[in-house]
Amino acid sequence: xxxxxxxxxxxxxxxxxxxxxxxxxxxxxxxxxxxxxxxxxxxxxxxxxxxxxxxxxxxxxxxxxxxxxxxxxxxxxxxxxxxxxxxxxxxxxxxxxxxxxxxxxxxxxxxxxxxxxxxxxxxxxxxxxxxxxxxxxxxxxxxxxxxxxxxxxxxxxxxxxxxxxxxxxxxxxxxxxxxxxxxxxxxxxxxxxxxxxxxxxxxxxxxxxxxxxxxxxxxxxxxxxxxxxxxxxxxxxxxxxxxxxxxxxxxxxxxxxxxxxxxxxxxxxxxxxxxxxxxxxxxxxxxxxxxxxxxxxxxxxxxxxxxxxxxxxxxxxxxxxxxxxxxxxxxxxxxxxxxxxxxxxxxxxxxxxxxxxxxxxxxxxxxxxxxxxxxxxxxxxxxxxxxxxxxxxxxxxxxxxxxxxxxxxxxxxxxxxxxxxxx
Amino acid sequence: xxxxxxxxxxxxxxxxxxxxxxxxxxxxxxxxxxxxxxxxxxxxxxxxxxxxxxxxxxxxxxxxxxxxxxxxxxxxxxxxxxxxxxxxxxxxx
Numbered sequence: 001x002x003x004x005x006x007x008x009x010x011x012x013x014x015x016x017x018x019x020x021x022x023x024x025x026x027x028x029x030x031x032x033x034x035x036x037x038x039x040x041x042x043x044x045x046x047x048x049x050x051x052x053x054x055x056x057x058x059x060x061x062x063x064x065x066x067x068x069x070x071x072x073x074x075x076x077x078x079x080x081x082x083x084x085x086x087x088x089x090x091x092x093x094x095x096x097x098x099x100x101x102x103x104x105x106x107x108x109x110x111x112x113x114x115x116x117x118x119x120x121x122x123x124x125x126x127x128x129x130x131x132x133x134x135x136x137x138x139x140x141x142x143x144x145x146x147x148x149x150x151x152x153x154x155x156x157x158x159x160x161x162x163x164x165x166x167x168x169x170x171x172x173x174x175x176x177x178x179x180x181x182x183x184x185x186x187x188x189x190x191x192x193x194x195x196x197x198x199x200x201x202x203x204x205x206x207x208x209x210x211x212x213x214x215x216x217x218x219x220x221x222x223x224x225x226x227x228x229x230x231x232x233x234x235x236x237x238x239x240x241x242x243x244x245x246x247x248x249x250x251x252x253x254x255x256x257x258x259x260x261x262x263x264x265x266x267x268x269x270x271x272x273x274x275x276x277x278x279x280x281x282x283x284x285x286x287x288x289x290x291x292x293x294x295x296x297x298x299x300x301x302x303x304x305x306x307x308x309x310x311x312x313x314x315x316x317x318x319x320x321x322x323x324x325x326x327x328x329x330x331x332x333x334x335x336x337x338x339x340x341x342x343x344x345x346x347x348x349x350x351x352x353x354x355x356x357x358x359x360x361x362x363x364x365x366x367x368x369x370x371x372x373x374x375x376x377x378x379x380x381x382x383x384x385x386x387x388x389x390x391x392x393x394x395x396x397x398x399x400x401x402x403x404x405x406x407x408x409x410x411x412x413x414x415x416x417x418x419x420x421x422x423x
Numbered sequence: 424x425x426x427x428x429x430x431x432x433x434x435x436x437x438x439x440x441x442x443x444x445x446x447x448x449x450x451x452x453x454x455x456x457x458x459x460x461x462x463x464x465x466x467x468x469x470x471x472x473x474x475x476x477x478x479x480x481x482x483x484x485x486x487x488x489x490x491x492x493x494x495x496x497x498x499x500x501x502x503x504x505x506x507x508x509x510x511x512x513x514x515x516x
Contacts, residue, residue, distance in 0.1 A: 053455065053516045054431045332451055339447045339455075346432055347440060355441040358497070360448030362490060376490055378448065378497025393493035403462070407490070410461035411452060418455045 025129040026116055029059050033129035035345060036118065038108055038287060040064030040092045042071075043319025043334035044134030045419045048101050050342035055349065061126065062096055063118070065107040069420075070161040072192065073331045074412065079158060079169045080202035082369050088161055090420040111291050113312050130345060131315045133293060133300070134338070135285030136160075137191050137329070140298065143281045144184075145256035155259040155276045158199075159191060171275045172203060178213035179274035184254060184264060186281040187221040189299070191320050191329045194226035194375065196279060198365040201231065204239040205368045216243045217271065219264060223249045226328075227365055227375050227394050234367035234401075284321035291315065299323040304381045305356055306348075307341045316341055325386030327379050331415060333361040356381040364408035371401035372408040431516050442509030445502055450515075452490070457515040471511040478503045 025033035035051060037044045040062050048062050069090045077083040093103040107121040111131075118126045139157065141148045147155070158168040175181060181203060185196045200216050207214040225231075235243045248254075252267020262276040283298025293300040293311050300317040301310040302324060309315040318341050319334040327333050340357035347354050359379040364372045377392040395404060432440075452463050459465030469477075481495035498506070 050455070056430070335451055336448050339450060340444065343440070343444060343447065350432060352432075352437075352440065355437070355444040358445045358448055358502075360451060360494065360497075362452055362494070374490065376493040378494055380497070390498075391493060391496035393496075407462045410463045414452065414454055414460045414463065417460075418450075 027127040027129055032057055032059055033349060034059045034061070034127065035130050035132065036060075036126060036128035037062045037132045037134065038118070038291070039134035039136060039285070039319075040066075040069060040103075041134060041136050041319065041334070042073075042331040042415075042419050043136075043321075043338045044132065045092050045096070046335040046338035047132050047134065047318060047342050048096060049099060049418060050339040051345055052099050052101055054342055054346040056100075058346070058349070061102040061104055061128075062092070063104045063106055063108060063120070063126065064092065065105065067091065067093065067105055070165070071331070071416075072159070072161045072195075073415065075158070075161040075165045076195065076199040076202050077366065077369070078161075078165055079172065079199060080206040081169060081173065082202065082206070085166055085169075088165070090416070092420055095419075095421045108287060108290065111312075113292075113314070116314055129314070130348075131291075132341065132345070133288065133291060133309070133315055133317045133321070134319045134334075135287035135291075135293075135300075135317075135321045137282045137320050138285045138289075139280040139282055141280070144254055144278065146259065147257040147278050147280060151257070151259040152278075152280075155257070155262060155278055157279055158277060159195075159279050159282075168275075168277055172206070175207070175211060175214060175275050177211055178215075179211070180215050180217060180272075181207070181275045181277070182217045182219065182262075182264065182271060182273035183277040183279065184257075185218060185220045185222065185225075185279055189329060190279070190282045192363075193328050193330075194231070194363065194365045196220075197225060197227065197231045198367070199277075200243055201234060201239075201365070201367045202369070204235070204242050208239060208242065214242070217273070218243070218245045219248070219251065219254070219266065219271065220245060221248050221253065223247045227373055229397070230373035230395050231365070231367065233397060234371070234373070238368055238371075288317070288321050293317055293321075295323070297323060304384060304386045305354055306344045307337065316345070323386075325379065325381075326377075326389045327359055327387050328361055328363075328377070330361055330363050331419075332363050332411075333359065335415065335418060336360055357387075359387060362411070364404060364411055366405065366408065367401065370405055372404040373399070373401060374404055374408070431514075438505065439509060439512075439514065442505040443514065445498070445506050446509060446515070449506075455516070457510070466510060467513075467515065469510065471507045474507040474510060475503055478507075 027034040110119040320329040373395040379387040457466035
């Protein structure tokens with residue numbers, strides 16, 4: 001079987017609307033098109049490994065600006081002092097190179113979409129036949145008055161792991177006796193919907209040991225939240241009277257934040273914290289904007305079956321940056337999307353039309369250092385529409401939270417292995 | 424380019440690739456080669472009949488105790504058979 005240059009891109013949905021600029025591979029080696037992955041997080045790395053697994057001869061390059069990746073999953077345990085910072089840090093290049101995937105450290109500054117060339121900060125250029133963009137998230141720095149990027153150096157968001165994780169950890173470790181830790185949570189969509197409540201749970205577990213009179217206050221832009229029943233039951237039984245959750249429905253939205261006094265002013269009230277954590281509203285990572293992949297929502301619209309960008313031809317977008325129907329933004333969902341997209345790309349090289357993807361998001365949250373709850377969603381694409389939930393269920397109240405914790409640790413292990421080590 | 428470059432996809436057929444697409448979601452908890460991990464059982468060693476039997480039992484049982492009880496509700500009987508056929512051929516890498 002031969003891949004015809006003429007036909008390689010033919011089936012790709014979204015192309016009809018945009019118009020095929022150049023149909024054949026421009027950067028093929030021995031007839032095999034070059035696949036470039038922009039972004040080395042959960043989506044990008046799982047894509048590269050999955051494609052290599054399906055198509056060992058594929059020519060794959062991963063471009064990522066940071067040689068070390070500090071992961072968000074698990075970072076709440078570090079913030080609460082149950083795990084060391086080093087446990088979050090990985091070197092993606094090691095696993096990639098072992099699998100014969102090229103790793104290029106560099107920052108992408110632009111793209112010639114017609115010639116399919118990426119421009120890097122150091123002046124080098126990388127051509128691609130297909131680009132898989134996995135840009136992750138960034139923040140809207142102009143939506144909360146008084147809380148911009150420079151203010152986050154004083155009052156952390158800790159919603160991208162790294163120095164921010166350490167900062168919040170250090171501030172919490174110095175929380176005065178009987179002090180108040182306050183967190184603001186944005187409206188949907190944002191990365192890791194249950195993450196803020198896991199964070200509150202683990203911090204409560206820590207404070208209960210070292211500072212039992214301390215309090216936690218969550219100011220939430222939502223009226224309900226992921227795994228709400230499970231979290232609230234755990235808070236009542238494990239940390240009675242410690243965690244208070246307030247919805248903006250009763251409180252009014254945040255009017256402004258003052259990082260000097262760590263004060264949040266809402267429409268009706270003013271709250272002053274000893275340690276403040278502001279999780280800002282989010283959008284696709286900066287790279288998505290640089291490449292022109294975002295729409296007015298700040299996220300990247302994609303074809304439901306092929307993840308093809310609806311903005312730029314020959315580019316696919318996966319992970320948190322996408323506007324992908326009912327599928328939540330989580331590392332687990334990202335690795336499922338990555339694997340589905342790898343199948344699409346491998347089949348496209350063989351000129352086989354891709355089947356409709358079926359995705360799973362299965363996500364554990366720790367409610368204490370020994371207990372976990374979970375949410376499980378199966379998502380399907382039907383008749384070309386964005387994915388819908390076919391089944392979404394949370395742990396039942398009688399579920400064994402210690403067993404779920406053991407499963408969560410194995411689940412982490414698999415996620416880390418498939419992302420950073422190899423298949 | 425020869426299919427030798429794509430041993431995993433050799434003999435790609437629409438049913439097989441449909442089944443492969445259905446199993447993509449399973450790999451996050453059962454390993455990228457279906458190898459399993461600790462409390463998360465391997466898929467590789469499950470025979471076809473056992474797979475179908477267990478999966479269908481999950482959809483019928485009126486409880487949601489385990490993760491699979493929740494997941495199973497996202498697949499039709501036909502899809503369960505497709506996945507079982509696919510896994511029985513040892514097609515996971």
